[in-house]
Amino acid sequence: MTPIYNIKIPKSNIDVWAKLESKNPTGSHKDRSMERWISHYAKQDARELAISSSGNSAISAAKYCDEGNIKLHVFVPYNTPKEKLERLDAYKNISLNITKTPNKDAFRFCKEQGISNLRASKDDMALEGYKNIALELVKQLPQIDTIFIPTSSGATLQGIYEAHVGGSTPHIKTPALFAVQTAKVHPVAGYFDKDFVSEKTCRATAIVDKVAHRRDRVIEIIKQTGGGGFVISNTELAEAQNILVGTVPDRIGIHSALAFAGFLKWRAQNPARASKEISVCLFTD
Secondary structure (H helix, E strand, O other): OOOEEEEEEHHHOEEEEEEEHHHOOOOOOHHHHHHHHHHHHHHOOOOEEEEEOOOHHHHHHHHHHHHOOOEEEEEEOOOOOHHHHHHHHOOOOEEEEEOOOHHHHHHHHHHHHOOEEOOOOOOOHHHHOOHHHHHHHHHHOOOOOEEEEEOOOOHHHHHHHHHHHOOOOOOOOOOEEEEEEEOOOOOOHHHHOOOOOOOOOOOOOOOOOOOOOOHHHHHHHHHHHOOEEEEEOHHHHHHHHHHHOOOOOOOOOHHHHHHHHHHHHHHHHOHHHHHHOOEEEEEOO
16 A cells, blocks of 8 residues: 655645555556556466556566566657666566657557557556555545546546446545646646647656547546546646655655646635645656
8 A cells, every 4th residue: 555645835725645656666656557467467378568658667567577477578769768768677578679659669569479568548457456546545535525647548547436436435425536637748638628838848758648549438537527637837847846845755756746736726726625625646656
């Protein structure tokens, strides 16, 4: 179970909870999905898998494939941070491919080799591990009104939702779910939030799914929960990071700051509601 932490900033009247997913084994929420997902393939005697990733998913997949003695073919973009490449290189059972088009190359490779591609946007097995986030939050904070989630494919948000509506959290109201995306990539959040100017770059490099195969389903889920979406600019992201300095007894990743920036934007638009409700930001890295 990853911890939660209450962030209080009296001068700004900010009071919000953070779910510290950086405490997972490889430092991100991706472990939630990969542990269950790769275990599923191991039970089917898979000997090889492939993944295209900006870094965190690949690192998590590498850990669990290594433990299951499964060879992992990793496809990452050229702008993958050096620190993440070094972490991937530490695993013995992987083939690392740095490419301009990792998604297309991974898809083509899997088709040619007849192996499975770990694509969270298309495989519902990816949702199973994320359901545990909801189950833990119910134990840690039985009353939660809103959750702010950094969103790429939408698998994390959908998994949290399905844990609630699937009967895993009886008698607990499903919180309003908010997808937070960047001004560079925003197929889900841009449906709800029109107050932004698109940007060509963003430091939150894990928000990459421009196609978003889950888009329609995730938008439907958000509507059903009474949630929404927020598109965050580079300036808003930097401001959120600055506010967070020294507030949490752990490192704060850029995507964690993205969730917090979404909360701040919602709070500015709904001050009365924000002062009464219990909100959680998913700090995914």
